[in-house]
Amino acid sequence: MSETGVDAVLGALADPTRRALLDALAARGQASASALAADLPVSRQAIVKHLAILEEAGLVSSARAGREVRYTLRSQALDATARWMASLAGEWDRRLNAIKRAAEADDDPPRPQ
Amino acid sequence: MSETGVDAVLGALADPTRRALLDALAARGQASASALAADLPVSRQAIVKHLAILEEAGLVSSARAGREVRYTLRSQALDATARWMASLAGEWDRRLNAIKRAAEADDDPPRPQ
DNA sequence: CGTAGGTGCAACCACAGGGTTGCACGACGA
DNA sequence: TCGTCGTGCAACCCTGTGGTTGCACCTACG
Numbered sequence: 001m002s003e004t005g006v007d008a009v010l011g012a013l014a015d016p017t018r019r020a021l022l023d024a025l026a027a028r029g030q031a032s033a034s035a036l037a038a039d040l041p042v043s044r045q046a047i048v049k050h051l052a053i054l055e056e057a058g059l060v061s062s063a064r065a066g067r068e069v070r071y072t073l074r075s076q077a078l079d080a081t082a083r084w085m086a087s088l089a090g091e092w093d094r095r096l097n098a099i100k101r102a103a104e105a106d107d108d109p110p111r112p113q
Numbered sequence: 114m115s116e117t118g119v120d121a122v123l124g125a126l127a128d129p130t131r132r133a134l135l136d137a138l139a140a141r142g143q144a145s146a147s148a149l150a151a152d153l154p155v156s157r158q159a160i161v162k163h164l165a166i167l168e169e170a171g172l173v174s175s176a177r178a179g180r181e182v183r184y185t186l187r188s189q190a191l192d193a194t195a196r197w198m199a200s201l202a203g204e205w206d207r208r209l210n211a212i213k214r215a216a217e218a219d220d221d222p223p224r225p226q
Numbered sequence: 227c228g229t230a231g232g233t234g235c236a237a238c239c240a241c242a243g244g245g246t247t248g249c250a251c252g253a254c255g256a
Numbered sequence: 257t258c259g260t261c262g263t264g265c266a267a268c269c270c271t272g273t274g275g276t277t278g279c280a281c282c283t284a285c286g
Contacts, residue, residue, distance in 0.1 A: 032262070032263090034261080034262055034263085045264095045265095048263080066262095067261070067263075068261085068262055068263080069262085069263070
């Protein structure tokens, strides 16, 4: 339960269109759904849905500016997920080493090779 | 193109069942599809499909042992993806700072606040 | 031998979700 | 005030894929 929204972030990042959307946002720094729709080969509505998912995952934030809504990147969630993955990788290594070590010490003493 | 199989890893990691599968594998260190099927509430066939996807993403590796196939965790791809995400987060920060700075210098000189 | 445990293959079902279109509503500029 | 631009909402289609069942095949083990 301690992980931020790792599953949400992973789910959001799993879609290519969403990643392209994030790229476009990174390039513009800030943009409305309609503006982003001009960059990608999908309809504005599709973009809006994707943005909703990305915002839900904490990867972007929205702010109303007059009659339009500006979206901005939010690196925090991404960074947190990266950390989570790195620590998981470390965990795997520790786990596997421990098991391998135990197997060697438990199974092989009479038969080193 | 330089990214390992980031999209494959993200796609693989996006599914909850697959993450549970990886957890189970981490606990056992090494296991066959049938053994893993005992841990999860899905059929062996479903497990096999997931394992195929995970192997495709480089998150696990398989090795035949007699009449069964043993699967093992592979932390490398996970670690690489974690690094990719972290660098992406850094990229976003740099991008946003640059843009914000430019906006302030270009728009606000007469109006600091 | 035969039997049991483990895989592999294939067909099939059902639902989530990525995508679209259409329309109504609110805000800005002339 | 009117036109227009950007949103929001809703219905709808259709593919992908997570899941299942059934069966054939192979390998160990008695």
